[in-house]
Amino acid sequence: MFSIQNMIVALILGILVCITYRITYSGVAYNKRFNTSLMMLTLITTMVMNILASSLALSLGMVGALSIIRFRTAVKDPRDTTYIFWAIAIGLGAGSSNYYVVAIGSIFVVIISLILSFGFKDSNSYLIIVRGNLESLETVRSSLFQIYKACKLRAETVTENHIEIVYQIKIRKNENIKEYEKLKSIEGVEFVNMVAQDGETLG
Template sequence: MKEYLYTGLLDKAGSLSIQNVILNFVAACILSLMIYISYRVSHSGAVYSRKFNVSLVMLALVTTLVMNVIGNNIALSLGMVGALSIVRFRTAIKDPRDTAYIFWAIAIGITCGVSDYIMAGIGTFIIFVFLVLFGVVRDNERIMIVMKAEADKVEDIDKEIASFFAGKAVMKLQNVNKDKNAAELIYEISETILKKREKANGSFVPNFSAKVGIKSVSLVRQDEEINQ
């Protein structure tokens, strides 16, 4: 038993030839380009990061390198686990989809590192199609309505807002200073509802800016590109 364990720990028979190593890296490069394209298509605006996209390709290649080094050597695999256990990642994830891309890159590196090209190719194709089709899905964009008004007109304004949006606007903040006769009101509404109500009742900002007691009206978009 001891001899079996000793042989398993030191056995290097699973070492890859230079041709296999090169082939593994070529396959990883080709498949990781699928990640690059998919990430570029499914992300846009401030969410898209060129550095992160390139890092996904590098992550697949680094994982392939690690798998080539480990091979079937149990001692190296245990040492690699111990070395990686001390690493602490502090990179902030902007988008929940980024986590899926990270695991995808690691999976490509592992499968290419063990020369399982069929599994790597089929898995990459399925994930690529799925993310291209559904990766462009966005959260329902929210609009913040920020209003500055006179304190004694708050109740009337609240009724006007409820009437204009048919009760769909959600009160987020109501700050009233009676001494200065000033108030700040913040409501939240979905962009879809805002557009529908504007078609039915007219443009919101010009409509409410003209009302008595309202000093200013601002609309702030709260979408996935800025709400991190």
């Protein structure tokens, strides 16, 4: 009975984690699979806690089993790591029947996440993809930094005759999003694409 109750509490709070992650996500490419894995991680951790609570021998065996697991997937955004720890914390609390601790703690985390994401948010992130010949590279770079003050190189592919660069930019409230179209007039540039946060191509 308590195991089912623990899983239900973990499921509800896991959904809360997923919703909070989706609302407060500010990156360029939202990963739905990672968000779904957060809820699964919450339920799995709760299930493990239920198993460990039933037997000391199982607890020792589980520690030995987990010690040989190696996770090779790198977490690119440090903020994603906090959501992983949040999901694990909920699983630990729900699995040990500490409902009030994880519920109140999760409410605080949600409030703080919303305040930090929207209260201090003054820009939107986009990706600009430019393809052209090698001679146009320096002109494109200088033009980008003139148009947008916040630019960061994310990828660069060079062949014998062409180059493709990907810059992440942040557009502030007083900046025109369509300014990137100026890059199309540069001699040697073949195409310019801007990708919004949700993956939609703007041009």
